[in-house]
Amino acid sequence: MKQTFCVIFKKESSIIAVDSISCGPHCLMNVDLQTDATLQVDISDALSERDKVKFTVHTKSTLPNFKQNEFSVVRQHEEFIWLHDSFVENEEYAGYIIPPAPPRPDFDASREKLQKLGEGEGSMTKEEFTKMKQELEAEYLAIFKKTVAMHEVFLCRVAAHPVLRKDLNFHVFLEYNQDLSVRGKNKKEKLEDFFKNVVKSADGVLVAGVKDVDDFFEHEKTFLLEYHNRVKEASAKSDRKIRSHKNAADDINRIASTLYTLGTQDSTDLCKFFLKVSELFEKTRKIEARVAADEDLKLADLLKYYLRESQAAKDLLYRRGRALVDYENANKALDKARAKNKDVLQAETTQQVCCQKFEKISESAKQELIDFKTRRVAAFRKNLVELAELELKHAKGNLQLLQSCLGVLKGDT
Amino acid sequence: VCACVRESVCERERESVCECVREGVLFLSQSPEAACLSAEDISPSSNGPRDDDPDDLFAEATEEVSLDSPERQPILSDGPSPAITPVTPVMISPRVDDEDEEENRDTFDIQISVSDPEKVGDGMNAYMVYKVTTKTSLSIFSRDEVCVKRRFSDFLGLYSKLASKYMHMGYIVPPAPEKSIVGMTKVKVGKEDLSSVEFVEKRRSALERYLLRTVKHPALLKDPDVLQFLESSELPRAVSTQALSGAGILRMVNKAADAVNKMTIKMNESDAWFEEKQQQFENLDVQLRKLHASVESLVCHRKELSVNTASFAKSAAMLGNSEDHTALSRALSQLAEVEEKIDQLHQDQSYADFYLISELLGDYVRLITAVKGVFDQRMKAWAKWQDAQVMLQRKREAEAKLQYANKPDKLQQATDEIREWEGKVQQGERDFEQISKNIRREVGRFEKDRVKDFRVVIIKYLESLVHTQQQLIKYWEAFLPEAKAIA
16 A cells, blocks of 8 residues: 655754655555455554654545544544553453554654754855755654554554454544544653552562463463563664664765765876765765665564564463462452351352453463464564565675776776 | 874864874983883883873874974074984985886885784883894895894884985885884783784784885885895894884974974975975875774774674574574574674674775875975975075175275185085075975875875775675575575
């Protein structure tokens, strides 16, 4: 599915407009999400303003509960978070892997650089300034595209999930064309969240310590714990690697500029030489920057996404574990009540409720975890193949540039 | 411009002593012994104020002549500072004139290698000794192949002798490599880590390049000091010019007094060629320094990239281990292997960046300082000539006055003095013309060498980049089927 979007970022009073770009399907992390015609969701447009991004969520559906077959609304990041949190808090969905929330759009670093560039405008030549501006705009655009992709992936995952797609909040999110009035969490609520998380992780450790009778779940527990940590590390290391790569590409850029100046100034035969090499480095630098960007997209983003998804899977296991503990406690309480012959009915009801809850979660959790593995393998395969293909493409491009330049330079001597 | 490579400090282009040197200054004029400091055998209780910048600590020996100081040497000095035993200019003439030089180029057959660094001694008195091997068919050498052992201060001593003999004639004498207290101290202390191994290798390579450049110069090749350096098994320790760094020598020979000259004497440049060339070298200097800084940054970032790639490879291997889908697990392990190989590639590339480009640029930044020094020498020669003319005029006026005063013995003296100064004026003019001629020839040769050097190095560098890309293609091509095999 093709998307076009236009990025306009306002820098103080001046507007830097970037031409609209079209990009291919963004569902990097999942493979088969677009096949269902009953509900298709995508982000067809996005606008970046000073401190917020406005996503245009576009829905196509044949489901009867929507008023129209095709419609669009504008949503901001907070509304995505609200939707995600509503899933997490819903007891009904305890047995599912809740698709991880998209990370907040973070243009701070890029905006800072753009601002610094504006301040330093006087101290560099016009060419240098234009070049740097173009690069920063490209960087901004790349971050922008990524955040759009991540928000879209979230929606696609929800739309593809057999149960979550029916959620009322989700429908409201898709259809209600007014502002959802979802404010971000205030300080008190953030503090509450923080404590909740602390309690949860402490509890999580306790619950994880309980050995599970079911082999499948016991295996999944051990596996996920280790896997999650390893993905975290791999993600951090890949980020650092890519950053070094970008730094090296920047150096080559500076070298190319200086070589150009040398070429224009030199009085000997070297002037042509320098100009040619400067031209070469300009081109190879662009390729190097592309390599870093592609590695970022195909590898780093993949790892980051599976970091979040594996956390969501861990959360599912935690909820199941919690339910198991509750069930076991309820059993013990029932036994005690029967022994004392006091509040037996209440204890029985509690026990039944816990039992049902636990069994419901266990049933769906098993399928969810199997699906998680399938999705994961497919996503890694797709991305690793694409990564290798892109690396090859760029290396071959680089090689060709280098060899043709060498040919010219050697021929001159 | 100050000979130190720190562009950001040397903003004042017309002073030959910059701040970084001024702080760590040694006063040569006081006593030769005070000047006898070698980085290799420096004792902790040496004199001289310590500088914040470790690389400069005692690295530059210079004669501090502030513009207001009463010790300022008179403009009419005879030659280089007394600390260097000068060979009077008149006796040394260029050994080679234009035709011979062309011939020599074609039959240039000498190979020099500097190898086998060996540590001698212990603790702070330790030093490195290098083997210098010369293979040649040239007749001026006594043997076809000679091996000698030399230490770093020997190289510096050679340079100081050559500079004092030839620079004031307009010859571009290649400067010796810079000293480094930090680097050497690590080696002395016995740290066998990677950085001290790299330091020794960097120095060995720099010394080799220095010797090759020196013998490429047709006049220097035939110099007895050079021959002695390359051939004789025992070399007298450079005592009176005791281990002064290349930059220090340059500064001494150029002397701060020149700064005064340049400012107070506006040379009537009759030859536009010189003005043009000076401007060109000025521009070249700025750009090369900028390029050098960028390349150093690239070397650093590529090393970082290599380290980070290795670290990522390890984490990918770990991830592969914990992945329970067998095919994916295998693919991830393969990815880890690919990344490990790539990390090695990056490291090799960064060495190429460094040894090919960065060191070449560093060498040329120092060489251009030598070139600029030579232009300054010409101005000095011009000034000397002009001053002689002024003096002559004065003597003539004095004689005219004495003629009226009728003092026959004083008159005779005056007439003698006039003859003396007439001679000096003629000599001054001859010297000026000679140095101008020499510089033209030297610059021509320098530019030819520069073109060749840069061409060769850049082509080699591009070839290294080609090799890296070819390897990358090989690795990713091997990985792709593994990734596709994930079922």
